Amino acid sequence: MSENVAETNSALTNEVPVIEFKGVSKRYANGTHALEDVNIRINKGEFVFVVGSSGAGKSTFMKLIMREEKANTGTIKVNGFNLTKMRRKQVPMLRRTMGIVFQDFRLIPKMTVFDNVAFAMHVVGAPNRRIRKEVTNALSAVGLGDKARSMPNELSGGEQQRVGIARALVNNPALIIADEPTGNVDPNMSYDIVSMLTAINKMGTTVLMVTHDHQLVREFKQRVIMLDSGKIVADNTAGGDEE
């Protein structure tokens, strides 16, 4: 399975977009227009902030990328998968090409830090020996090599989020999606987390981060996509926050 991920990653070139939306609209059953005619292209190796107020369509945008939701119109391509034509059975294969960092960390409280990270590798069927090696490397990369045996409740919010980043990173994905990863941590730790994601991005992994923190957006000077009422109102490829 990890071989598949590696193949998918190697197949991605700078010319091939990692994420491509063409005329995408999403309307929910209750009549809410979450996204309207969204066109966007994110290439391999980019770091993109997605900003917007509550109800702007950020969550729907992420759900469409992860194929938790299906678009009503338009086409979506992610990591070489055409999500519009994708069957339910293929969804796990798509998700193995991406790592997800959640705002609320989503660590399993009864598992150690090591097991929480290893869990993501077990799911993709990695052999035990590889799991031991990769998990140790991922934890060292996020500066938690000495906390492998700790339980999540023994860690600070920032440390827990770093475990979440290690879990997202451990399968060597082509794309990391971070859904407000700094939402539950203090400002100093927020800076560290975005720095860490920037470092991962510099190694070639595409990073898409949803945030409300304009200070961070201004500081890190990356591409910013701004959503408002389901439409892209700004796409600043030069970096920096427009507000």
Add this chain to the structure above:
Amino acid sequence: MKMGDIRYLTKEGIKNTWANRLMTLASIGVLVACMVVIGLAVLISENGNKALGDLEKQNVVIAYMKDYSWALYGRETDDTKTSDSKAEEAKTNDTSTKQETDDAKETDDAAATETPDENGIKQSDYYIHNDEEAKELCRQIEKIDNVKKVEFISSAEGLKTVTEKMFKEEEQYFSFLNDDNPLPCAAKITMNSMEKFDATIRKIENMQEIDIVRSQADSAKKIVAIKNGVQVAGMWMVSILLLISLVIVSNTIRITMYSRKLEISIMKAVGATNAFVRLPFVVEGVTIGLISALISEGLLYFCYRVVTEKISNIIGTTVIPFSEMALTLLGIFAAIGIVSGILGSSIMISKYLRKEGSEFAAI
């Protein structure tokens, strides 16, 4: 799915069984109750079959004769049969000669003049007056087609056979019967073939000197009725209990899933296939089923031993030893456990597998 994955997920499933031990215990309790009832239905049915088979093997009948005892004790209760047979005889003998009618008239006249004894019984009221006549009747029965052997049983021998089966106290209580034996003399008839059983019985019953033929057929009919009843009731009971088992296991798995919804949402987010998410729950369901099967087997063994020992002591009947049924029952229990485990968990997890990310938080 690789062998390593299966090993990992099986381990996870067994760990979950222990982690949710309270729910597991409750499920095992209900499943064991269901399985024990199912096992009892199977054992009753099998013992019924055995008893029936034993009876079918017995091709011996007892024909009671119309002797003095019959005239004294059994004639009044047998009036219907006698008059019926007489009417039947009259029908079949339409072609009887006038001579025969005259003979009968003479006999009736003789009977009318005869003086009854102190019990009000006349010689003409019964057909077998002594052992010689009884033995002669036995010889006549022996000539009937399909009759292999006829053995004469006098009233005294009959009483002895009955009292031998009694407890000492009962034997003493019924000792007055030795002076006033109510049993008629009888013929113990062994047949050649069970296929002609009913026809042979009818021929014997049609003899004027025979009161009634007692065969095991009556008991066999009763056992067949009980066995059929147990089978029908058992089928219903088993179906209902299987449904209950399914609901119970589903419920346990539902609770497990609820407590593990975070894990499932992460699994799905990192690309777990449905089979990967499902397997630990199926393992948990099957583990509960198999533990229940083993406990039920042990419990049923213990109950069956106690009950059969008591039955054997009281009615002297032999029952199927548990060892003969042990493997079959274990197979049935294991099958119920596995099926309810797989179905129960699959039904429940299918609902969860359709959910995505944030939908888990809303569960």
